[in-house]
Amino acid sequence: MKGRCIQMDKNTLQMGYVILLILFFLALVFLTILYIRKRLAIRREATDQDRSKWADELIQEEQGESKGYWLNKDDMDEVDQTYRLRYYHYFDNIDECIHDLIVEMYDCGFVRTEDIFVSAYGEDALKPDSFIYMTDDDPDFEKAKAALPPVSEKNQKKIYDLWVSYVEELLDRVEIHTTQANQDIIKDALMVYGRKKIGILLRSPE
Incomplete structure (x- = not known):
């Protein structure tokens, strides 16, 4: 009886480790997605700023030549x-x-x-x-x-x-x-x- 309880404790502990690993993996995936989205947003904002700056420069150039x-x-x-x-x-x-x-x-x-x-x-x-x-x-x-x-x-x-x-x-x-x-x-x-x-x-x- 005592041996069976010890075996159950080991199984429970292993199951706990597995669950913790799964939760850690999911958290890692979630954080990775957040990081990628943030990087894409920053890159998109920088691209929009560059495009706007390019547009303004092009307008000024056209104005200067006409x-x-x-x-x-x-x-x-x-x-x-x-x-x-x-x-x-x-x-x-x-x-x-x-x-x-x-x-x-x-x-x-x-x-x-x-x-x-x-x-x-x-x-x-x-x-x-x-x-x-x-x-x-x-x-x-x-x-x-x-x-x-x-x-x-x-x-x-x-x-x-x-x-x-x-x-x-x-x-x-x-x-x-x-x-x-x-x-x-x-x-x-x-x-x-x-x-x-x-x-x-x-x-x-x-």
Whole structure:
């Protein structure tokens, strides 16, 4: 009986050692996972800082080599700074900036060509086969463009007023980063563009 008790104590002790070893192993695994996660977090934070620093340096470099840049504020919701870089539109001369901003007006839908067409010729002129609905590769495109009737001075004023409202919409959505003198030139040129012939205003310059 006494020998059996001793044997049971040995078995219990061995079982205790096994349990302790298992617990130690699990604790070691848990601590290792925590350590790895911490190292990854530190590395990720360092990478993000490097990427942000690189983005800032790239922006400064681009700014130093250009006359300025413009951006559409709607594009700035992107959290990743490196991804947002594509939305900084740098320009080397004023004409380049003016052209790109006019294209942006059409691309963003600020310019409503149907309203321009109706202001020029009235509602009845807006037909399925009207010039406004023709594509650039239409064989009769140039002929139809040349055949557009002249716009009266009164209707030209209506078109210009419309155009000014389109420019104001654009300027409300974009930021132009350059000298104040350049900004004034750009804004004036955008307004003056609205005095061009209707055949030009009905198509994006791109």
